[in-house]
Amino acid sequence: MEFTLSEDIERFRDRVRNFSLREFPVYSKRSDEMEEFPEELFRKAVASDILHPEDIWKFIIALEEMSSVNPNLGISMAVPFFGNEILRFYGTQKQISDLYEPVIHGKKKMGLALTEPGGGSDLANLKTTAVREGDHYVISGSKMFITNGDIADFLLVLARTENGVKPQQSHSLFVLNPHAAGVKISKIQGKLGVRGTDTTIISLDGVHVDSSDMIGKPGMGFYYVMNFFDVSRTYVAALSVGIAEGIIRRLMAFYSDPENKMEERHQFAIADLAARVESARMLTYEAVNSIHTGRTDPVLTSEAKAFASEVAVDSSRLGVLLTGTYGMESDMEQFFRDAKIMEIWEGSSEIERLVIYRFLRSKYGKKVSRAF
Numbered sequence: 001m002e003f004t005l006s007e008d009i010e011r012f013r014d015r016v017r018n019f020s021l022r023e024f025p026v027y028s029k030r031s032d033e034m035e036e037f038p039e040e041l042f043r044k045a046v047a048s049d050i051l052h053p054e055d056i057w058k059f060i061i062a063l064e065e066m067s068s069v070n071p072n073l074g075i076s077m078a079v080p081f082f083g084n085e086i087l088r089f090y091g092t093q094k095q096i097s098d099l100y101e102p103v104i105h106g107k108k109k110m111g112l113a114l115t116e117p118g119g120g121s122d123l124a125n126l127k128t129t130a131v132r133e134g135d136h137y138v139i140s141g142s143k144m145f146i147t148n149g150d151i152a153d154f155l156l157v158l159a160r161t162e163n164g165v166k167p168q169q170s171h172s173l174f175v176l177n178p179h180a181a182g183v184k185i186s187k188i189q190g191k192l193g194v195r196g197t198d199t200t201i202i203s204l205d206g207v208h209v210d211s212s213d214m215i216g217k218p219g220m221g222f223y224y225v226m227n228f229f230d231v232s233r234t235y236v237a238a239l240s241v242g243i244a245e246g247i248i249r250r251l252m253a254f255y256s257d258p259e260n261k262m263e264e265r266h267q268f269a270i271a272d273l274a275a276r277v278e279s280a281r282m283l284t285y286e287a288v289n290s291i292h293t294g295r296t297d298p299v300l301t302s303e304a305k306a307f308a309s310e311v312a313v314d315s316s317r318l319g320v321l322l323t324g325t326y327g328m329e330s331d332m333e334q335f336f337r338d339a340k341i342m343e344i345w346e347g348s349s350e351i352e353r354l355v356i357y358r359f360l361r362s363k364y365g366k367k368v369s370r371a372f
């Protein structure tokens, strides 16, 4: 399958690249060392019109380009929009005008609180509850590793509302004011990578939310989140492709210096990496195309996310390995740390493989014919 991106998108790619090359070096060190969300950079990116979460192709290309220059900052520019698609797909008119519109225009930040201390992979069995009392719900529980907890204007939180049904049908999503009584947010520090993103623990102790703050229908929260992942996993894939492309650029620059001896085995390693990066890019673009044309394919999305994230991690390891002490000192060290999260969030590599294998089971059936 061939993807020719329009001239418009290619021009947009150049614009994002130029912005990142010009602005990121100013914020790179501070954001990583101080573990600080680069608010000023985010403001500049919004003003420069390079962040378009409502347009999947533009968003994907921006993520790819930004993370090829600096993964931590590229990811930091993306997370304020985390979960906006849920509002777009399932929000009421009021939720769209009060929450979704300001978020996609960079005027508000949001976050999505799913994971709990007991684990994030098994979302159907989360423990946080929301109990109905008249015209409001009372939420109790605790959420872990929540991005933007400290900086978001609001969060979407997944909590159990239904009893006596399958676990998948028991959760609902609510808009949560992080400043409401009963919400306690503490920042997690000392993360391996993506240190410009704000990661938090959120404890919810009898927090009141209005019943009009529910997103969509009761008991549908788990399914809404799964549908969101079908889209958001392509974002992780695009960030991963950017990381791997960034490593290729750095290796080519390193070996263009005659001081650094290039042997045939180095050329082979870089050539292998280039083929894997291009495969990851094509898989990602194919998954994005399925979403863009209204034929979202969860298996393709999981394949793109699992494959691209592993290419990102492998490339960053190779980058440091081939360049030795230079790699440890240069920004490749940051690439190495920032890449790892790609294999974990939005469904770990194991979870993506379960999605892919379950599809193969349904495609081939339990008893597979030997008439190949």
Ligand SMILES: Cc1cc2nc3c(=O)[nH]c(=O)nc-3n(C[C@H](O)[C@H](O)[C@H](O)COP(=O)(O)OP(=O)(O)OC[C@H]3O[C@@H](n4cnc5c(N)ncnc54)[C@H](O)[C@@H]3O)c2cc1C
Pocket (backbone or CB within 6 Å): 082, 111, 112, 113, 114, 115, 118, 119, 120, 121, 122, 144, 145, 146, 147, 148, 191, 194, 199, 341, 344, 345, 346, 347, 348, 349, 350, 351, 354
């Ligand atoms: C920097 C950062 C930011 C994050 N931001 C957010 C956020 O904004 N919102 C949010 O809700 N979460 C967020 N997360 C959490 C993230 O989504 C989870 O870490 C992820 O879903 C994995 O969950 P877990 O860490 O609890 O691991 P677990 O679910 O406990 O899994 C541990 C290990 O077991 C494996 N495993 C689990 N189940 C199976 C299975 N059935 N078969 C095979 N292997 C299995 C997993 O692959 C993993 O390797 C963030 C995490 C990090 C590190």
